Amino acid sequence: MTVYRNPIAQKLLEAFSQFHKLNWKQSPIVGLKSSEIMVLYSIKKRTPPESPGIKVSEISSALSVANPTITQLINALEANGYVERTMDQEDRRVVRVKLTGKGETTVDKATGAFFESFNGLVDYLGEEESNRLAEVLAKVYRYFSELKRDNP
Amino acid sequence: MTVYRNPIAQKLLEAFSQFHKLNWKQSPIVGLKSSEIMVLYSIKKRTPPESPGIKVSEISSALSVANPTITQLINALEANGYVERTMDQEDRRVVRVKLTGKGETTVDKATGAFFESFNGLVDYLGEEESNRLAEVLAKVYRYFSELKRDNP
DNA sequence: ATATAATATTTAGGTAGCCTAATAATTTAT
DNA sequence: ATAAATTATTAGGCTACCTAAATATTATAT
Numbered sequence: 625m626t627v628y629r630n631p632i633a634q635k636l637l638e639a640f641s642q643f644h645k646l647n648w649k650q651s652p653i654v655g656l657k658s659s660e661i662m663v664l665y666s667i668k669k670r671t672p673p674e675s676p677g678i679k680v681s682e683i684s685s686a687l688s689v690a691n692p693t694i695t696q697l698i699n700a701l702e703a704n705g706y707v708e709r710t711m712d713q714e715d716r717r718v719v720r721v722k723l724t725g726k727g728e729t730t731v732d733k734a735t736g737a738f739f740e741s742f743n744g745l746v747d748y749l750g751e752e753e754s755n756r757l758a759e760v761l762a763k764v765y766r767y768f769s770e771l772k773r774d775n776p
Numbered sequence: 777m778t779v780y781r782n783p784i785a786q787k788l789l790e791a792f793s794q795f796h797k798l799n800w801k802q803s804p805i806v807g808l809k810s811s812e813i814m815v816l817y818s819i820k821k822r823t824p825p826e827s828p829g830i831k832v833s834e835i836s837s838a839l840s841v842a843n844p845t846i847t848q849l850i851n852a853l854e855a856n857g858y859v860e861r862t863m864d865q866e867d868r869r870v871v872r873v874k875l876t877g878k879g880e881t882t883v884d885k886a887t888g889a890f891f892e893s894f895n896g897l898v899d900y901l902g903e904e905e906s907n908r909l910a911e912v913l914a915k916v917y918r919y920f921s922e923l924k925r926d927n928p
Numbered sequence: 929a930t931a932t933a934a935t936a937t938t939t940a941g942g943t944a945g946c947c948t949a950a951t952a953a954t955t956t957a958t
Numbered sequence: 959a960t961a962a963a964t965t966a967t968t969a970g971g972c973t974a975c976c977t978a979a980a981t982a983t984t985a986t987a988t
Contacts, residue, residue: 630891630894630895630898632898632903632906632907632910633891633894633895633897633898633906634894635906635907635910636894636897636898636906636909636910637891637894638910639909639910639911639913639914639917640800640913642840642913642914642917643913643916643917644796645840645946646916646917646920646921647920647924648792648920657972657973657974658973658974659973659974659975662793679936679937680936680937680938681935681936681937688794688797689974689975689976690975690976690977691936691937691938692937692938692939692940692975692976692977693974693975693976694937695937695938695939696938696939696975697974699938715935715936715983715984716982716983716984717935717936717937717982717983717984718935718936718937718983719936719937719938739782739785739789741920741923742782742785742786742788742789743782743785744919744923745785745788745916745919745920746782746784746785746788748915748919749912749915749916749919751784753912754784754785754787754788755784755787756912757788757791757909757912757916758784758787758788758790758791759791760901760905760908760909760912761791761792761794761795762791762794763900763901764795764798764897764901764909765791765794765795765798767896767897767900767901768798768799768800768893768897769798771893771896772799797975809943809944809945810944810945811944811945811946831965831966832965832966832967833964833965833966841945841946841947842946842947842948843965843966843967844946844947844948844966844967844968844969845945845946845947846966847966847967847968848945848946848967848968849945851967867954867955867964867965868953868954868955868965869953869954869955869964869965869966870954870964870965870966871965871966871967
C-alpha cells in the first residue's frame, strides 16, 4: 500500500492540515465576519483619500473570489453602514464602493488587532524565518497552481 | 494609520491568505469530497487488518473536528458503501467503523493521487526546505494556539 | 444606425465543511 | 441506586464560497 511511502510528504501533509484549520483571520472583535473585514481592508488599502471608491471587480480580484461573493458581502456591509455605493459617472455599469466614517474606524480597529497578532508572529519566528516562510508558501502556491493547470 | 506598519507581517499575511485558499486537498477524483477522503484515510491509517474498526471519536480527534461532523460524514460514506458500522461488544455506546472492500480500493486510489502530488511538492521544494516548512508551520500553529489560549 | 457582443454587477440558489444544543443509550462513580 | 459522565446521533445553523441566469450599460461590426 502506498500510504506511508514518503515520510516527509506525510509530515508536510499533516502540517498543512493543522495550519489550514487555524483561524488566523480571527477577531470578529467588532461584530463583523472575517470575510467582511477582509473586504473593508482591501477597500481601505486601495482607496486614496479623494477617490470615488473602488470597483466591485477590483475587490474580488484583490481577494481572488468571484464577483457575486463581493456583491453579497457589500450588501451586508452597506446595510450596516460600513460602506457606500455610488455609480460611476464615466461608465455607468460600474459601481464605486467606499468606506463610510463608521467603516473607517471599524476597519482600523479590526486591522489593528489583526496586525498586532501578525507582528507578534514575526517576533516569534524572527524576521528572517518569517520572510523565508512567506517565500516558501508562495512557492507552494505556485506548485499547486501549476499542477492544477497541467492536469485539468 | 496602523495598516502598513510592518511590511514583513504584511507579506506573511498575504502569503497565508493565498495559501489558505489553495485547494491542496483536491482530487474528488473518485466522486468523494475531500473531507470524506480524509475520513477514509484516517480510518485506514488506524485500522490494523483484523481490527473491529475505529471509534467515531477517534476519527474526530484525529481530524480535530467535532463528533457530529464525523457522524454525518460516516452516514454518507456508509450509505454509499464505503464503510460499515458495527456496535462494540464491550461498550455498547461506541460504534466501530471500518472500510468495506470498496472503501479500501477507493481510499487507495484517492490517496495515491494525493501523495503523488505531495511527493512532487517535496521534489519541488527539496527535502530540507520541506522539512523546515513543516516545522515552521507547526510553530505558527503553536503561536496562534497560545495567542488564542491567552486572550479568550 | 442597429444589431450583436462584451463587460460589470446583481439575484437566486446552491455546496462544502464545519459548528452547537439537545437527545438517547450506556457506563461509571458515589 | 441514583447521579454524573461518556459516546454517538439528530437537528438545525453558519461561513465562505460557487455557478448560472438576469439586467444594464457600453463597445464593436455591418
